[in-house]
Amino acid sequence: MGFKRRRELYNVDTKLVEIYEDLASEKDEIRLKAAQGLISQFTPDKEPTDEQIKKTLQRLFRGLCSSRKAARIGFSVALTELLTQIFSVKREDAEFQFADVLKIWESLSHSAGSESGQEQRDHHFGRLFGAEALIKSGVLFLPVTPFTQWTQVLDLLFELAQKKPWLREECGWVLYRCVYDLSARQMEAKYLEAAIERLCSYDLARSPEGIAVWLAAKDMFPKAEFPAKVWKHDDPLDTKERNSLSKIMKESSAEEADGQKSSKSSGVWNSKLHFAWDAVLSRTSDGSSKSSKSSKSGRLSFLDFWTEVVDNGLFASASSEERKFWGFLLFNKVLNEGSPQQASQVFTKNLVRCLMNQLAVEDRYLHRMAVKTSKAMQARVSKDPSFAAPAVKGLMGTGGAVLFDQVTKTKTVEKIVGDASPDALKEIVPLFEQLISKPGAGDDKTAAADRQFIAGLLLSIVRAKAATGNGDSEEDFESVLEQILFIFVRFAYFTDKNASMAAEPAISEATQEMLRNRVSSSLNSLLSSQKYASTIPYAVVKQIRDGAKSGEFGKFIINIDDKLQDSVKTAFKSLKKLSSKEKKGEASSMAAFKLLYSMTVLQVYNGDADAVSMLDELELCYTQFLGDEASKKNKKKDKDTSDASDALVEILLSFASKQSQLFRRMSEQVFGAFADQITENGLESLISILEAKESLAGQQEMFDQDDDDDVEEDEGSGSDEDMMDVDGEEDSDVEVIEAGDAEGSDSDSDEEEEEEDDEEDAAEVAAFEAKLAAALGTHRADQDLNANDSEEDSDMDDDEMEQVDAQLANVFRARRDAVSQQKDKKDAKSNMVNFKNRVLDLLEIFVKKSHSRLLTLDLLLPLLRLTRRSTVKQIANKANSVLREYTKLCKGSAVPKIVDDEDEDEDSEERVDAIWELLRSIHKEAGHSGPPAHATAVSQASLLVVKVLVAHDKSLVAGAVDVYGETRKDMLLSTKSHVQPSFFTDWNNWCVSASKQLKN
Known part of the structure; x- marks a missing residue:
């Protein structure tokens, strides 16, 4: 086992x-x-x-x-x-020495040739990283280490760089950093000289890596001996080496003119910049004192280097897309890291042209890189707003194009100027003025397009800076904004007086109209900022007046007769007084009047015929509201002030009727300053507009139009053309609110209106065809199918033909009149909707300023009726919103008082009776059928009136109970009553909450 x-x-x-x-x-x-x-x-x-x-x-x-x-x-x-x-530490007695380390490194990183491709690559990288570790350790530079071991490492490193060009950059980087390491260790020059000698012997001196190492060596070891005849004056950046430098840096392997050869290209394109670019860029001059010294020695300046090597090299028309990619990387690098002087010099001709071409088409090879470059410019401006000036000059100046943003379909320039500092704008704005005067275009059409684009950029500056301020620079911004508007004024209202100042080509009337629109659009943006609301509009009209008087800008194109001139002169006298009072820190009403005067005078300069009478009315308002002390002591002061208030409301309504954000904003600001002085007549003027019909008849009633034949364009409609930009861009301040397309409009009602319109159109077409058939004696193919087919047409003589022609003319004339009338109806409805919107905006301001006044109760019924009757849901919702805001503000002590605390009112009984009548009218309004918002609004209005009565006398609550009781009775017994249950629910809830206070 x-x-x-x-x-x-x-x-x-x-x-x-x-x-x-x-x-x-x-x-x-x-x-x-x-x-x-x-x-x-x-x-x-x-x-x-x-x-x-x-x-x-x-x-x-x-x-x-x-x-x-x-x-x-x-x-x-x-x-x-x-x-x-x-x-x-010393290892003299040890058997294992540093020489053995080199043997291990060389043997283990040696590629025998029998390995796979990946294994060979791994061994090459092992040799590279091993050399780096050996050099960084510093053992090679110890006194006990033989110098031959340093040269051994250099030889192996250079052999690798020469044998494997795709590793050449990494090998060069190791040696480049070694130069600084040697300097830090204060080593003898022989270590560096050995490296430079091998750099030349391996034909790597005239390579990007060689240039970087050479420049570092020159800086760190200026007294070392360098090989002769490698570079002119031993400097790769010598001005005589610019052609060679360009070819080497873009890795061109072509033989040079002097017989010397550059190193072979690495053969591998890298999406990252070669480190040699950093070495070169950091050593070019940019205008500093150090640069001056470099220039005297013949070294390339930054601009020369950039123009020759980058613009004429990487961005040459024959350069590959890969080299242009490097060019964009360099451009972004200078933008992000370069000095202001360097960054301002990189907008060279070929680069900007390439940037425009790549930005313009999305499927271009370098489009994404161009977009990144565009964002890099914007980022630099955000970080350094003063850089906006050189950026704009570079993109739109000699090397760029006036229509850069339009050509590239971007907003690059627009965003740059939006972030520009005041100092930068002081350079940009004169450039834009020059481009408007002489855009460099050969024909009128191109010049008009260029001027329109420049005007749009100036407007974008105004919009960007209107509501912003940077502390101490606010005054600088205001001066720039005034300068921009003065440019608009110069070209919009005047013709150049002599050949030296004359625009080339001459500015067309359409362009002048566009520039006047830009004035209005700019002022519209500026009015949103209170700090510019009264100063800049006044500066604009004053500039127009001074220019017309002095002839500085040429002939004034607006014809003003003597009578109108007198009104304008009087207006400027009042403006001067208002300005002096405003400087003394007097009431905000001064600024409001100043703004109103300025805008009215501007309307005069724009040729508005109604502006003349408005100026006269304004003078009356000014005298009564803000006149001298003698006027204020007049016995008729109250009556005069009341008349002035009514006149002011009429003036503001004339501005509000125009479809323009500018006049809307202006009327709101002025109205806000005088809202607490509005009288019963003034408020009635506003209410009358709310009660007018949203139709052609309503428009005729509002604007005193007696018959259809004499219908003139509504002020709002006329303003649409006056204020609309020539190019139809979004920078127009015109507000057009279509009756059917109003925000928040009910889809069902829209569909019903469309169906009605379609039916009307069909009926009109049928009637037209019938009349046409009668005139011609024919019929449609689908009619009279049973007619006698055998009946033959007979020829008509000349008299009969003339009769037919006359009948046809009458038919087509009637058709044209019908179409025109239909258009007038739609335009009138749109105008009335716009007008009511503006009036509701004013009333919203009024209730915020005057909700405690008893007069404000007069708004309740008109707003309730408008909520119920309006065919445009936006109007109904807006009326309900104003009413809701009013009732929300009237809480606690803010409830309107029938009798003021300051004085006894003998008419208090009459006022109480009027309020009881108002309450009954509101309850009658509650019985009408309307949208859900109407029911809520009626309940809120009723409770507000009850609060007013109870606040005056608690015993009046009994009468309120009786009124609610009568309404309850009508709801139960009358089929015509549509009072909603919530009306009584809200009343019951109020009774519960108010019972404790009423019992005390």
């Missing part, structure tokens, strides 16, 4: 196995911890044996040849530290 042999146990150091495993970890902290654990086993106090050191080094060198995870990195760190720790 045989026995099984017992298996022998081997002594395996599990801890060491774990260390080697962790050295290959992809996590930095694990690798570093493993390296520390390994090195701790070889400290002098542990007295490691030569065998242990040899085995460990063999294991580490083998690890460098491994492609597993992050083994090369981890083993390289451990090897570097281990070599430093072991050979930094």
